[in-house]
Amino acid sequence: MIAAPFKLHRAQVKAEWTDDNRHMNLAYYLVMFDAASDAVFEALRIGQDYRRAVGKTCFAAETHLVYEQEMNQGDWASIETTVVDVDEKRLHLVHEMYRDGGTGRVCLQEIMFVNVDLSTRRAAVWGDEAMGWLEAVKEAHGRLPRPAKLGRSVGIRR
Numbered sequence: 001m002i003a004a005p006f007k008l009h010r011a012q013v014k015a016e017w018t019d020d021n022r023h024m025n026l027a028y029y030l031v032m033f034d035a036a037s038d039a040v041f042e043a044l045r046i047g048q049d050y051r052r053a054v055g056k057t058c059f060a061a062e063t064h065l066v067y068e069q070e071m072n073q074g075d076w077a078s079i080e081t082t083v084v085d086v087d088e089k090r091l092h093l094v095h096e097m098y099r100d101g102g103t104g105r106v107c108l109q110e111i112m113f114v115n116v117d118l119s120t121r122r123a124a125v126w127g128d129e130a131m132g133w134l135e136a137v138k139e140a141h142g143r144l145p146r147p148a149k150l151g152r153s154v155g156i157r158r
Contacts, residue, residue: 002140006043006081009036010100013075024071030063033095033109036079040093044083045133046115046126056124058091058113066108066149069099076100083141084150086134088125089115094147108149 009032017028041047041058051057071077077097085092090112097107117124126134 002137003043004082004140004144005096006040007078008039008043008081009079011035011077013071013073013077015073018073022072024073024075026065026067029065029067029071029097029107029109032077032079032097033065033111036081036095037093037111037113040081044091044130044137046091046130050130051118054127055118056115056126057118059116061090061112061114063109063111064152064154065110066152067106068108069102069104069106071097071099071106075102077106082144082147083134083137084110084146086131086138088131089123091115091134094150096147105147108147110150110152 011032013024013028017024017031019025038047041050046058076099078100080096080098082094083091084094093111093113095109095111096105099106114123115126116122
């Protein structure tokens with residue numbers, strides 16, 4: 001059975017991650033989401049074993065974060081991940097961060113990854129095995145409601 005969404009990463013806000021505003025600096029949301037991506041890659045079978053076996057890995061091509069609540073030193077965060085879409089070379093994920101014991105979502109990261117051949121440093125198609133599993137996960141996650149603010153763009157609305 002495929003977990004939907006993935007709930008694979010949990011971390012605590014470290015003192016050195018906070019800034020002059022006494023909350024977690026924006027860069028460390030990315031640190032937490034990056035660790036969640038690594039865990040998700042393993043679940044998607046495109047993690048370290050995939051890299052070693054076929055010489056391919058995922059590079060981030062684009063990301064968008066929506067900050068909704070503060071995180072403070074000592075807070076624990078759990079991240080839920082949904083596969084939004086996949087095609088022959090790309091993987092579109094959304095991570096949602098929740099404060100343990102809190103209410104509501106803290107932050108959303110939407111991210112597009114590209115499968116890259118490490119020998120050429122160029123985008124490459126997934127192999128049949130990887131593509132089959134990615135499609136199966138996409139189908140399972142496709143039954144989930146889409147997170148609010150997914151696909152949002154930056155701009156001042158007038």
